[in-house]
Amino acid sequence: MWKDWIRPFVRPLPQWSTIAVDPPQKAVTATLRWDGQWADVTRDHTVASLKPLAIATSVDAGEHPSIEYSDNATGKLLGVLRLAKATSIATEGASIAIYRVAGGGHRCLSWARRPWNAWLQNRAMRRGNNAHHDLMEPASVQQLMIAYLCPRPVILVSVGAPGHQNIFPMDLIGPLERSGLFSLALRSTNVSEPVMRNMRKVALSSMPATMKAVVYKLSEHHKQALQDWNLLPFPTRPSREFDLPAVAAALRIRELAIVHSETMGSHTFFLGRMASDEALAEGTQLHHTAGFHQAYRRRRDRPFAEA
């Protein structure tokens, strides 16, 4: 059909694809490179803030490293982020390096289609009601999509304190493997942010891909606290040590004891240690990747399963 042929020229790819992936994802490797050295940071880098766009890792890679994302099946380079050292955080005997994203590019689309698709996406962002566009420059949103070449798992975060309870989705999360720490980057305007800083305890439910609709619905709790745990549309079970209501149907429930929090631009960057880890079920977890990554895989007849 001529319409299928013309579509890529007039319509942007979606910025994000929601996909169903067996955790932990094994499709993409992230390699940090600096001064002739390298380190596998697939499970040792995470987004620390959106504005400015910053990446955290427990590898100290000097002043100007880069992260390369490559496809594990073919070894092909999918995209690169160029970084500039901003600061470091010392806590619990570990040192976490924070890098600003200084530039980057991807190779998921043909060279001609890359700038055209980015232009179409930026135009759609300007016209639409887009949370990222309100916060970030278009170039930063494009760089954020590159960071999502490593598919990012989605969890629900449970927060509880006297007079305050909440549960909301997050994907700016991840292990910083070498340090043994785990990070969460939460918009500082989130209604539970002060409670998390105070209570220093959360439960993390790894969400099955089949629960995508309910996960997205709970995004409203970034702004409004939950009135009552009984109002949730799914059963909960208490987390092991902190007794926080977590998702009974979760693939895995972990508890994070927060050891450090600090404001980093638009976000609060939390670091913690796992206090418990319960593997409850096998199955695919809801993940996000860049729309151009899913388009790349679709063209090669191996798309991720859509959630």
Ligand SMILES: Cc1cc2nc3c(=O)[nH]c(=O)nc-3n(C[C@H](O)[C@H](O)[C@H](O)COP(=O)(O)O)c2cc1C
């Ligand atoms: C699946 C999913 C994951 C999200 N992950 C995060 C996150 O890691 N950190 C965060 O601050 N907000 C996260 N959000 C919240 C949204 O990006 C957005 O900030 C929220 O819906 C409030 O919108 P606002 O920008 O209009 O305030 C997530 C939302 C969804 C649906």
